[in-house]
Amino acid sequence: MIKEQTQSQAQAVVEQTSSKLPAVVALVFGAFIVMGAGFANSQTVHDAAHDVRHAFAVPCH
Ligand SMILES: [Zn+2]
Numbered sequence: 596m597i598k599e600q601t602q603s604q605a606q607a608v609v610e611q612t613s614s615k616l617p618a619v620v621a622l623v624f625g626a627f628i629v630m631g632a633g634f635a636n637s638q639t640v641h642d643a644a645h646d647v648r649h650a651f652a653v654p655c656h
Contacts, residue, residue, distance in 0.1 A: 628644065635641050648655055 635644070645655070
């Protein structure tokens with residue numbers, strides 16, 4: 596009984612963690628795209644991010 600309960604609690608923790616992981620990864624990746632590429636010193640990286648933004652029809656200037 597106790598072992599089953601511990602196992603289901605562990606399963607719940609795994610399910611909680613695995614359901615949040617994609618969201619966290621997407622958030623970090625998105626923050627990098629906006630901040631990392633947007634404020635990059637490299638003109639090439641900045642221009643590439645800028646061109647992608649235009650390709651997706653996001654208004655910017
Ligand atoms: Zn632009």
